[in-house]
Amino acid sequence: MASSTPPGHCTLTAAKPYQNHHLHHPHNRHLHHPTSSHQSWRPPQVSLNNQASHARPAFPCLSDFSGRRSTRCVSKMHFGRPRSTTSRHSAAAEEALQLALSCGGEVSNIDDILVDFQPKLRASDDYTFLLRELGNRGDWVNAMRCFEFAISIEKRRNEKGKLASSMISTLGRLGKADLAKRVFDVAVNEGYGNTVYAYSALISAYAKSGYCDEAILVFRSMKDSGLKPNLVTYNALIDACGKGGADYKRASEIFNDMLENGVLPDRITYNSLLAVCSGAGLWEVARSLFDEMVHRRIDQDIYTYNTLLDAACSGGHIDVAFEIMATMAAKSVFPNEVTYSTMIRGCAKAGKMDQALNLFNEMKLAGIKLDRVSYNTLLAIYASLGRFDEAFAVGKEMESIGIKKDVVTYNSLLDGFGKQGMYDKVKELFVEMKRGNLCPNLLTYSALISSYCKGGLYKEATEAYTEFKRQGLKADVVFYSNLIDALCKKGLVESCALLLDEMMRDGIQPNVVTYNSIINAFGQSETVDYVEAQIESSNSLTYTGGKMVVKEDDRIIEVFKQLACGKSGNVKQDQRTRKDFRCVLGIFRKMHEMKIKPNVVTFSAILNACSRCNSFEEASLLLEELRLFDNQVYGVAYGLLMGHNEHTWSQALSLFDEVKRMDSSTASAFYNALTDMLWHFGQKRGAQLVVLEGKRREVWENTWTKSCIDLHLMSSGAARAMVHAWLLNIRSTVFEGHELPKLLSILTGWGKHSKVVGDGALKRAIEALLVSIGAPFEVAKCNIGRFVSTGAVVTAWLRESGTLKVLVLEDDRTLPRARFDLLPNLQPLPL
Template sequence: MASSTPPHYSLTAWKPYQNHPYPQRNHRQNPNHHHQHNNRRHRNNPKLAAAHKFALAKPPLPSPHNSGNAASATAAAAATAAATANDTEDPTFPSLPALNAPKSDLGPEFSGRRSTRFVSKMHPGRHKTNVGARRTSVADEALQHALRYGKDERGLQNVLLTFEPKLCGFGDYTFLLREFGNRSDHLKVVRCFEFAVRRVRRKNEQGKLASVTISILGKLKKVGLARSVFDTALREGYGNNVRAYSALISAYGHSGKSREAIKVFQTMKNSGLKPNLVTFNALIDAYGKGGVELDKVLQILDEMLKNGIQPDRITYNSLLAVCSRGGYLEAAKHWFDEMVYKGIDQDDVTYNTYIDALCKCGQLDSAIEIMSQMPAKNMVPNLVTHSTMVAGYAKAGRSDEALSIFNNMRFLGFKLDTISYNTLLKIHLELGDFQEVVDICKEMDDRGVPKDAGTYNALLAGYGKQKKYDGMTRVYKEMNAAQVCPNLLTYTTLIDLYSKAGLYREAMDAFKELKQAGLELDVVLYSALINALCKNASVDSAVSLLHEMTRVGISPNVVTYNSIIDALGRYMTAEADFGGSRPSCPMFIEDLTENKTADAKEDSRIMKYFGQLASERVGPSKKDSRGRQEILCILGVFKKMHELEIKPNVVTFSAILNACSRCNSFEDAAMLLEELCMFDNQVYGVAHGLLMGYREAMWVQALSLFDEVRHMDPETAPAFYNALTDMLWHFGQRRGAQLVVLEGKRRRVWDNVWSDSCLDLHLMSSGAARAMVHAWLLNIRSIVYEGRELPKLLSILTGWGKHSKVVGDGALRRAIEGLLTGLGAPFQLAKCNIGRFVSTGSVVATWLRESGTLKVLVLEDDRSHPTSGGIHKIPDLQTLAL
């Protein structure tokens, strides 16, 4: 809860300020003292010093007025009450203070499976409304004609020429530009600019037209066009001003190109212009949208302050957006509070952005709490606030509550828009409610809510992930019929899902269309291609593509590397991949930044890969044993990530553990983990320690690591626990494996794992499931020994196993069958469900009472180094299990 936020901030998750606590709130009573203190402390670190200067800016006068509207507070209260009622934390999942656990060193990126493509979007509703624009009535008439007769270039030209004598210069042309922008018609924007700039007299007005046009094109994500307008303006002598530069920086931001944005910023300064508040705001925003690290943003803040520019509401809003996208929760809390402290008005954007940051970090209760504070500030949670909450609950896997908020939005009479419908669609698509999906689409049509690329992308992804490829193809046709222009994400989705399905022809067609549409590949698309190659063909091709993308100037990210590591762990020994002359892996990866001179033929190369995939139709050959060579490869890739400053995350960790699980050499696996401790002792230290049998000494650190994993995506956390457990189980650390899996259960990583009558192993890896079977049977045994009766029917569900496509025919079922047979446990396959093992309570009770049963159920580690009289006592099995 926000209200319980301590007056000083936890520093665990936020590296830049790791050892530099924020001043406490009550420090404001004596700011000078702390100012000096902090200056002294940060003398050798200008960045931190600046951050503190920022944090300790003079307390301002109390704000006499608030922004925001004064609409019905009743509606807000109702909304809040309804939402709060939905946010009941499960009391059986207490928070875990972890005793004396050391504070974590992990950055927010560790647990993040957050998007690594940060591109902003066009919000037609957020355009300058143009309502009060200074224009003549002729402008409206011209607009109508332009829309009707200006379908092609000549038509537009004619309309403009016709109206030219009556249009009143700058005001009217700006109006037209904005209206074309509102209709996402970038060509009209450009033509109108070209026309208008020749017809206004003063350089000043030409400059205005240019910056408005650059801004509009930027928001339409036509940064190339924005750049051309800028260059033209510069060349013709009306573009060398702060506003044009700021607009261009913003335009790069809207396309997620923060590196280009900073270049423009540099150029601007080099040409003698002094960046103003708006420039800095645009740059901070571009950083947020480009997903850069927080310390780069702090550098910009530093520079801003050094130039004597004080941050305003929009600066803070942009900073909060940086936090929301990057998961910098502590920073978000700090800046949100600091706005109050400095008397900077918080508006609905502030609240919504902050609420979004909380939601993205899984802090749903805090988000609700903040939302409930809005009415007191004369703000009503609006459509965006509610959509944010819906998405937040959906992301946390709490779709019931998400849908309930959505229903409340209907009840409150919000006019639902495309984005809120898109969010709703995604939820029903994930639930597999396809009839509901169809109904919602119809409702959108009936209510005249336009479907955008986001709608279709959600539909494509939703159908594709449920393996409904016909549905996907149908949606794509509908999208074309509705003349909604596919964007890069559309093609990424198509290529990714078709490739995963082995439908390479379709994937190749999508790729061709993408090229025809003139779109440029980005890191996400490259990563999707690399992933497809890893999963379906060869690590070797994937690595060439990795070289390729680097060469054309697209930097791989953690997701790209995770695919490679995962593939190395799985398929590295497929001999065919290397044509008999396999280079040593670390070197292979090393030359990644070399070879920049080769001709750019990436398109044809990608087509060639698709061709290979489509014609060969062979999966990678699998081999059970993994050796030193592959382990060295993974180490090499990890080092490369370190060099490139790509921070590994929990997915990387899981992939490495999975590789260890497939490695037959304990020594090699232990060596890998030990080497990796040099890069990240907390994460790999725990894995290595548990593997080596230093369980008791390790457990407190392990708990602290598990705490990090707490607020992860519903799919990421199980993958982590599965991987760690599998690795331990594989190397005979079975009691350790069991402790990990029970800790996962205690933290509700898997839903409803067990009851007295049923053990549900679905979504568990084979190691996790086997460790869990032992624990569950011991639990059942304790019931028998307490003299209580067992349920009549006992079931063990293996579901469909995590990676199996056929119901009940997964590796998991076979593993469990083998385990039960080995234990002599009297379970049989259910007749009507081949993924389910059943028995009766009485038969199982009899078996549990047999003398040898306990011995086979209790797990031991192969390697154990108990700490004599250790201070960190591990809870015993029963405590954990119950």
């Protein structure tokens, strides 16, 4: 029977792609000890060690069945969020600011204003106000000018220190961490920067730019200087752990350090810890922290809730997120525009577009004004769906209320048009955004270059990449993964191997997404020779966490040039299967070596590669070998493939329990891949059992009624197994003496959900199946994605003597003999 808890030896966690740790006992064990002091509490612990403390299974379990589908990194941050301050500035400072703002940001003007106002401005308060306000408007040049002027006239060390801290934090908010460091260094050298405030501001500046290592170094040097970190310092440092790669282990170490040093955590500490969990995909830990906050009587605020909701949405728990959102008002924390855009994005990611759009209406009804991000979120949803008219309408509405399209708006549009293969439109928009003086960022170039590669426009890709480098932008793991995926989808695995090599040379560690893209390319690739050699030879290039080999030339340009010339090797068709599978194993080994945990997507990718392979021996050998890495996951796939029903099924149910915790699209991809593989190799009964288990667990929404079966979210194997099950189900209705509905429908869609838009592969597979079993259905006149029949015709067919035989599925292999009597879930289908 299905168990609600995973087996003891199984550690399926929800960690971010670049995290390799396992999480032990995520639930906070201190919740039941109300008398324990802060010092006795520790945040839920994470271990970097893969070895669980409890008994080891016969085979290790190394997969990370993370349901997390996206990551957050600092490049997404929009800098310069205005800061609300309780200012102690004078009316003269206000006047000076207005004057500075009205004269267009010329440096000479600000100098004149500063000189003119000098007699009226009051020490650090007024200058702090001026430089902060200028900074809030993005004008860091004049803010610096103002700071330097104030420092030059100020004699008191204390006041100079205040100015320096303000300048550092202002630069930090603007993402100018390097400049902030320069200000800090000068301040320390000149004897006014050695304060907790200056150090904390610099830590925060590094945090905002995602430089966690640097923030920690500053923290250490602060301690070395004899300064005692305070609450703000610790909070900023924990924040750095979130923004610099969602490192929960580090965050919890800092938290412990904080407690040991007698600094009590506050609401912001918890909010920052929650943000780390959200970024790391540690939903359960986030929930424990939230409970801990309640228990500790630390008030929750809108940040707490919004971060918690983000963690829930990112973990695929959109229903839980709605439940939490519904409790907010009772705590006098009212959803704001951030709450809504978080939830809307969560819905959109989970494929619940109707709910996402409903939330927009709800937001308007609640009188919450849509802001820049809300509009961009809505626009991105439409753009991602290829609904460009609606996306542009949102853009217009946004502009009509005075919010200009920004770089995020354009990034969404570029991405959307790129995904639809509308490359001319991509080019046009890129020109338009530059004409509007918008500065393309890493995300812009990532979308642009990947789109061009997808479209085979390598000349354009080269140009865009050259421009990207010229801007001084640095590629990150997502940039590379996106590019690698685009090339993999074209079957250019050779080029991907080069890029993989290049990114490691550049000191960027590939993550599970990078490798999953490469695995996905197998079986549909043009060539595998080269990648195999690369995977083997890149042993010496294993990432060590620091800077790696200094790059001599740019291999990305080289790759594009080769592609533009049409140079990509080919391997004879008959050599592919064997090599492909050896390669998948090689990649798996490499991931293991690099401590990159395969996840559920890896599993689906491998099974899909098996489904593209015509050799049962090769596929079973691969799965058998993969059991050495993770027996729970690959043991189930292997067992079902081999027809080992007895123990496999109970293992499978445990695995399905794990999958149940993930979001619906992740879960359905898993079931789709598994059933496809089983169907492909003739394990049709097994495929049907899996698909029915998926149905029982509501993996696909509203799969069937008596009159209709909806297959549009299924793979062809899953759909075919499901059609058999449905027909057997309605057959039992007929034999029980009930009438079938007048009209029966089989929905396949027309390929909207397939990788190739309009491909219709599912429809063709179902059509062939219906023909082969003689089912009397035909394509509906008004909907090419629907097969229809009348109840009477289908009843007559179901009553025919030969129908039952064609509907009941068998496995090609059943070793040993299945013992259905022991397993209630394996009861034969109702006949």
